[in-house]
Amino acid sequence: DVFFDHLANRRFVAGNFIRRRDQLDYLQEPDVFHDVFGHVPMLANPVFADYMEAYGRGGLRALEFDSLDHLARLYWYTVEFGLIEEEEGLRIYGSGIVSSHGESVFALDDPSPNRIRFDMKRVMRTNYRIDDFQQVYFVIPSFEELLRQTVETDFAPLYAELEKASDFAPEDIAEGDGIITRGTQAYALEKAASAA
Numbered sequence: 001d002v003f004f005d006h007l008a009n010r011r012f013v014a015g016n017f018i019r020r021r022d023q024l025d026y027l028q029e030p031d032v033f034h035d036v037f038g039h040v041p042m043l044a045n046p047v048f049a050d051y052m053e054a055y056g057r058g059g060l061r062a063l064e065f066d067s068l069d070h071l072a073r074l075y076w077y078t079v080e081f082g083l084i085e086e087e088e089g090l091r092i093y094g095s096g097i098v099s100s101h102g103e104s105v106f107a108l109d110d111p112s113p114n115r116i117r118f119d120m121k122r123v124m125r126t127n128y129r130i131d132d133f134q135q136v137y138f139v140i141p142s143f144e145e146l147l148r149q150t151v152e153t154d155f156a157p158l159y160a161e162l163e164k165a166s167d168f169a170p171e172d173i174a175e176g177d178g179i180i181t182r183g184t185q186a187y188a189l190e191k192a193a194s195a196a
């Protein structure tokens with residue numbers, strides 16, 4: 001609730017430690033590089049800043065409904081690992097991607113992950129992994145649309161619906177998905193094979 005309260009009041013909290021050189025590509029805990037290099041530039045976009053505020057307010061509400069897991073996925077797949085479709089093509093806006101050199105290339109260019117058009121309910125039903133590159137990225141058409149959907153969604157009935165719905169694995173394709181890229185999942189398969 002401390003985190004959400006900061007966001008709802010347009011404050012962003014940053015980590016106070018920095019990663020080691022050998023952790024340049026990925027780190028599970030948010031360090032000052034991730035927070036300042038990754039998040040802060042996005043906060044200068046007024047519409048995106050409004051989204052962060054709306055998310056903070058949504059978080060405070062989600063606490064009442066005991067539905068934080070679902071709302072956390074929205075943050076994960078937008079603020080941290082979001083892609084946006086611009087006239088010139090797909091672009092990164094997620095801070096988790098931006099603060100990883102390896103994932104910046106992977107998210108846009110690798111044939112492995114799925115890239116699916118953003119849908120609020122679909123995103124909230126999708127599990128994520130915190131220990132490796134994502135196997136699905138959700139693509140918004142604009143920050144205005146992301147803000148609009150967040151402000152206009154009535155979360156109480158949505159949470160009730162989500163309670164009864166099954167979750168998707170990151171690599172799943174669901175009925176009705178707006179598929180931009182159907183991933184080969186080669187990266188994940190290779191990893192699994194080398195671990196076996």
Ligand SMILES: [Fe+2]
Binds near residue numbers: 034039096
């Ligand atoms: Fe972050």
